[in-house]
Amino acid sequence: MSAKLVNTNIPTQIPNVLSIEEGGKTRLVTKNLVPDMQVYGEKLVAVDGIEYRLWSHHRSKLAGMIEKGMNLPLKEDSRVLYLGAASGTTASHVSDIVEKGRIFAVEFSPRIMRDLIDVCSMRSNMVPIFADAGQPGSYRAIAGSVDVIYQDVAQPNQAEIALVNAREFLKEGGYLVMVIKARSVDCTVNPKIVYEQELDKLGKEFNLLDKKVLRPYHPDHLAVIAQRSFKEPDLF
Ligand SMILES: C[S@@+](CC[C@H](N)C(=O)[O-])C[C@H]1O[C@@H](n2cnc3c(N)ncnc32)[C@H](O)[C@@H]1O
Incomplete structure (x- = not known):
């Protein structure tokens, strides 16, 4: 067509x-x-x-971020650590975007991992990693340093997972693109309060560049773009 x-x-x-x-x-x-x-x-x-x-x-929340006007810090040769790759739906579009780069796609569900491996086998820039994103030491030898971390893990400790991975893998001045799912952190608290708490945790090590709620596509999700604060934030 x-x-x-x-x-x-x-x-x-x-x-x-x-x-x-x-x-x-x-x-x-x-x-x-x-x-x-x-x-x-x-x-x-x-x-x-x-x-x-x-x-x-x-x-795809990442597609929602783009449609909301967020400028993703992805280049065609970016190395991306993708936490919560699931069966590779969104990760495959990241693979299209960073055509000359690499995606290290981390997933911990054995059932979903089988589908992810199939997707990675068709795409030369995707590397599947069967691991818990909360234990970055277990894939240290595979991933190496990256330009961007994209995280979509729906866990109560989302900010902590982002921080431990950033310390392990993110280059100086590298970017975190993250979706905070309020209901996974605490479904009894107003999502706005959850977002503030999670952003406070990230703010100790990142400069916040942009944030947008993904309503109506993905209710109770806040998308965040931040830069690791070794240096003054710059425009990408
Ligand atoms: C919301 S889905 C991700 C959807 C995917 N990003 C997409 O757009 O195609 C969250 C995924 O993260 C995985 N996940 C959750 N916690 C994880 C962890 N600690 N380590 C690795 N994967 C995790 C889940 O198994 C699930 O597949």
Whole structure:
């Protein structure tokens, strides 16, 4: 199926991410790193002879962040540590974006890991890691240093998991892109209070660059972009 490019407010600095008009709607897509190959049944579309994969903000919080105008600090050669990769749905779009980089995809559910390994086997820049993201020492030898950590783990200790991984792997001036799921931290407390508490913990080691709630796509989720504060924050 063919489609055409449209101009939207989606930040254009993110490589291999476009907005297209398809079926009368504006949709987010990533350029398919592995042409003719779907990962989770997503639609493939051609624009000017190049194949793209539709990327829904309903399925992916990262897509929701982009559609909300957040400028992800991803470059085509970024090394990314992805915590909570699940079956690789969103991770595969990150793989499209960082086509010359690497994604270290961490997941601890054995059942989901099987699907993740299948996805990684089709994508040369993805490395599956079967590990608990709360124990970064267990994958120290595999991941090495990274430019960006993306975290989507839905755990009560989300900030702590981000901090221990950042200390272990994040380069000086590297970025944390994180989704804080309020209900996983404490479902009895107003999400705004949970966000403040988690941001306070991150604030000791990061400079906050941007934050947005992902409503209506993902209620009670706050998306955060922060830079490790070894130095003054700069624009990416
Ligand atoms: C909300 S899902 C992630 C969805 C995925 N980011 C996507 O967009 O396709 C959270 C995932 O994190 C995994 N997870 C939760 N805690 C974890 C931990 N401590 N270490 C590794 N994976 C974890 C869960 O098994 C689950 O697959």
